[in-house]
Amino acid sequence: MALAPLIAYAHVRKSFANGHDAERVAAVDDVSLDIAAGEFLAIVGASGSGKSTLLRLANRLLAPDSGRVMVEGEDVRDVDPVRLRRRMGYVFQSGGLFPHMRVADNIAVTPRLLGWPAAEIAARVDELLELVRLDCSLHRDRLPHELSGGQQQRVGVARALAARPRIMLMDEPFGALDPLTRDTLGDEYRALHRRLALTTVMVTHDMTAALLLADRIAVMRAGRVVAQGQPAELSNDNEPYVAELLRTPRRQAERLNALLPGASAG
Numbered sequence: 001m002a003l004a005p006l007i008a009y010a011h012v013r014k015s016f017a018n019g020h021d022a023e024r025v026a027a028v029d030d031v032s033l034d035i036a037a038g039e040f041l042a043i044v045g046a047s048g049s050g051k052s053t054l055l056r057l058a059n060r061l062l063a064p065d066s067g068r069v070m071v072e073g074e075d076v077r078d079v080d081p082v083r084l085r086r087r088m089g090y091v092f093q094s095g096g097l098f099p100h101m102r103v104a105d106n107i108a109v110t111p112r113l114l115g116w117p118a119a120e121i122a123a124r125v126d127e128l129l130e131l132v133r134l135d136c137s138l139h140r141d142r143l144p145h146e147l148s149g150g151q152q153q154r155v156g157v158a159r160a161l162a163a164r165p166r167i168m169l170m171d172e173p174f175g176a177l178d179p180l181t182r183d184t185l186g187d188e189y190r191a192l193h194r195r196l197a198l199t200t201v202m203v204t205h206d207m208t209a210a211l212l213l214a215d216r217i218a219v220m221r222a223g224r225v226v227a228q229g230q231p232a233e234l235s236n237d238n239e240p241y242v243a244e245l246l247r248t249p250r251r252q253a254e255r256l257n258a259l260l261p262g263a264s265a266g
């Protein structure tokens with residue numbers, strides 16, 4: 001028997017008021033999408049296609065107008081939002097660290113709210129810093145502005161993992177970083193996802209990153225999921241927009257193969 005999905009969107013719709021007029025714009029329009037336990041799903045689409053809105057419906061930062069979002073077998077409407085969010089780590093683009101709080105205190109936010117004993121929190125902070133490959137003695141007492149963008153994102157990941165969630169929601173987590181750092185952090189996060197047996201939903205506009213990191217990709221356009229599948233399945237999809245999104249990574253791969261002969265072998 002197939003396992004029940006860990007996150008399931010069923011005919012979900014979410015609209016927002018459109019400025020001055022009474023018309024509402026559907027940011028998410030009749031989306032049905034299942035995410036299995038242990039899966040790494042990337043949600044890919046252009047700016048404004050509804051990716052972040054879809055993510056925020058999972059942890060109740062937003063509520064759907066209609067349809068249903070299930071997490072771990074429960075309708076999220078029936079779960080206390082604070083309790084729900086403790087089960088789901090959330091990483092966003094700018095790092096979202098509290099600027100006046102030291103790295104250790106940023107990471108400790110949720111364990112403190114949960115009332116963990118101080119010694120346990122201190123040990124967990126060190127464990128998490130190690131997990132995201134930041135030197136404890138160098139970084140635990142720094143303020144966010146004393147860190148590079150990549151280091152801030154590492155702290156963001158550590159903070160999201162603090163209370164040992166099974167699910168990670170990530171909104172363009174590495175989008176603002178230089179390509180090399182983005183690539184390194186992506187690979188390292190992928191290893192963490194596997195090692196900690198996480199279920200990850202990552203929003204990105206970068207199809208190349210999605211192809212390299214995710215098990216499966218859902219493509220959004222104007223609020224709808226227009227295609228979903230593993231990279232090889234997307235490659236055979238008939239939807240013209242999917243072909244358009246795959247054109248850049250394909251062209252890059254061809255050019256790199258021509259410029260760096262033998263690169264694909266290594």
Ligand SMILES: Nc1ncnc2c1ncn2[C@@H]1O[C@H](COP(=O)(O)OP(=O)(O)OP(=O)(O)O)[C@@H](O)[C@H]1O
Nearest residue numbers: 016017027045046047048049050051052053054205
């Ligand atoms: N709080 C809000 N109030 C009004 N409109 C909103 C709100 N949040 C999102 N929208 C609108 O919903 C649509 C989808 O936005 P969303 O942020 O989900 O897209 P996105 O694909 O994540 O874009 P980006 O990649 O730029 O972050 C956009 O038209 C946006 O303007």
